[in-house]
Amino acid sequence: MVDDELMIDDMMEFADEDEISQVSSYSLESWKVLIVDDEVEIHNITRLALEDFNFDKKRLQxxxxxxxxxxxxxxxxNPDIAVVLLDVIMESDDAGLITAKYIRETLQNRAVRIILRTGQPGQVPERQAIVDYDIDDYKTKTEFTSQKLFTTIITALRSYKAYTSLAALNANLDHANAELIRANKLKDEFLATMNHELRTPLNGILGMAECLYEEIFGAINPSQKDAIETIQSSGNHLLELIQDILDVSQIMAGMIKLDIKTIAIADLCNSSLELVQQQALKKQIQLTTSVFSNTEVIAVDQLRIRQVLFNLLDNAVKFTPAGGKVSLDVRIVNDPSREIAITHPMANSSWIKFSVADTGIGIDSSDRDKLFKPFIQLDSGLNRKYEGSGLGLVIVKEIVKLHGGSVDFNSQIGQGSCFIILLPYRDSSTLNTPKDHSALSANPSQ
Incomplete structure (x- = not known):
């Protein structure tokens, strides 16, 4: 038991301390303190000791x-109780501990500061109480002098205030993030519905430019022809940019629905290479493809995966100097150690691997994190002269992700890059050596 006379004497001294200010100059708001004890004297002494207490311009309730x-x-x-002064032994030997567990686990109240005070400290060891029951402080009743009570409550209220302030900031941040996500989704949905409105007038401009170039409306001089070529070139570039923006917006807005069908892998690769063959011919770049014999078919959205391969091949040709090489390799791999093979619901141990390699300018390792972010082109003297929207690899990553796959790459400045696409493959046949290698050559000498 606490020596009541000693405690009361201490309280009288406590009330005269400089830290206590007159309540009349402060607001009527208060901190709620719950006293839990089966001894009436403890309640009375605690109230008397803290009678004139205030903190942050608020008294105690x-x-x-x-x-x-x-x-x-x-x-x-009262979920807004700031501090609980909690006895351990009341109607049962562990009534206080049960209460602490109820506050933290059942009510999920992490803000309130729980101060355990007991007249029998050996009943529950301090370390066990603090660790196992998420107690903020542990005091014996005999050490609870007026000054100790004062500092304990001050410390607890400061901690409570910091916790609730942080919780409020987190709540505001969550709300702001939700609003940003909503605004971004609305933006994506708006852009995704602008396909017809943006493309139709631009197609009209390009069609009219083509008619002028073909002299359908009458003869034109060489200077006018050059001007029309500039209009066509700029218009086509703008059309590609609009299409990239719309694709990204549709993907981000969740408006892309995959049309999964079984297709021949060789046909997919050859049709993708044909899309960049003319560009490669102009730069004397050799295009080759290698498809392993056990990779005959795959279930994907043919249009979207062709778009992925085209973007990768187009980049490879664009960033490869004249006379270089670009290759497309396709094979089945078993790699269950990859994270995606463990976490993705479609995952199994078999993956189809598309590798697009080039002998181009390469990518610095410091630019790895920027590569798949929208509207970002790497700030390098080597690639600054190449035009583009910076959306191609974003589209690649998102389409592959929709298929349950992953994108990776390795590269070295001045020696080229290799982009790797892994897609889930349902046929886990044994790996074979290549039966044959087909090649599409863009080198006129071959």
Whole structure:
């Protein structure tokens, strides 16, 4: 038991301390403190000791509970209680611990500061109480002098204030993030519905330019022809940019629905290479493809995967100097150690691997994190002269992700790059050596 006379003497001294200011100059708001103890004297002494206490321009509002069960009810009804002075032994030897566990686990109240004070410290070791029951402080009743009570409450309220302020900031941040996500989704949905409105007038401009170039409306001189070629070139570039923006917006807005069908892999690769063959011919770049014999068919959205391969091949040709090489290799690999093979719902141990390699300018390792971000082109003297929207690899990554796959690459400045696409493959046949290698050559000498 606490020596009541000693405690009361201490309280009288406590009330005269400089830290206590007059309540009349402060607001009427208060900090709620719940006293939980089966001894009435403890309630009285605590109230007397903290009678003139204030912190942050607020006084204390005392609530009393004389059992663990009553304390649990009061905590449920008053979730804004800041501090609980909690006795351990009341209607049972562990009533206080049960109450602490109820506050933290059942009510999920992490803000309230729980201060355990007991007259029998050996009943529950301090370390066990703090660790196992998420207690903020542990005091014996005999050490609770007026000054100790003052500093304990001050510390607890500061901690409570910091916790609730942080929780409020987190809530505001969550709300702001939700608003940003909503605004971004609305933006994506708006752009995704602008396909017809943006493309139709631009197609009209390009069609009219073609008619002028073909002299359908009458003869034109060489200078006019050059001007029309510039209009056509710029218009086609703008059309590609609009299409890239619309593709990204549709993907981000969740408006892309995959049309999964079984297709021949060789046909997919050859048709993708044909899309860049003319560009490669102009730069004397050799295009080759290698498809392993056990990779005959795959279930994908043919249009979207062709778009992926075209973007990778187009980049490879664009960033490869004249006379270089670009290759497309396709094979089945078994790599269950990859994270995607463990977490993705479609995952199994077999993957089809598309590798697009070039002998181009390469990518610096410091630019790896920028590569798949929208509207970002790597700031390098080597590639600054190449035009583009910076959306091609974003589209690649998102389409592959929709298929349950992954994108990776390795590269070295001045020696080229290799982009690797892994897609889930349902046929886990044994790996074979290549039966044959087909090649599409863009080198006129071959």
């Amino acid at each position: 005392f609530l009393s509970a004389y059992s663990g069960a009553e304390a649990r009810r009061m905590m449920t009804e």
